[in-house]
Amino acid sequence: MGKSHSADLRQRVVALVSSGQSRRAAARHFGVSNSSAIKLLQRRERTGTIAPARQGRPPGRGKLSAYRDFLVAQVEEKPDITMPELARRLEEKHSVLVPLSDIAGLHI
Structure with missing residues (x-):
């Protein structure tokens, strides 16, 4: 970009x-x-403006947005859950593979 x-x-x-x-x-x-x-x-x-348009993807439109509620529920159920555990549960339950950085980007 x-x-x-x-x-x-x-x-x-x-x-x-x-x-x-x-x-x-x-x-x-x-x-x-x-x-x-x-x-x-x-x-x-x-x-009516010459300001640059916002760059990047709009918030809430990423690969994980559909699974946010699931991930939040996992964190509420086990507050000390690690990101690798979250990624594993997401894969087991929804067959979705994502890098840990994508999960970290959700700021749950």
């Missing part, structure tokens, strides 16, 4: 286009891709 351009650069691109330059000319002037300048201005027209 790429890194967003700075707010300052975004504002300067918009200002140059607002002063009459084309989007491609603004991209060339500031050393960004044509696509970046074009999409930035499209975003401003569509949403």
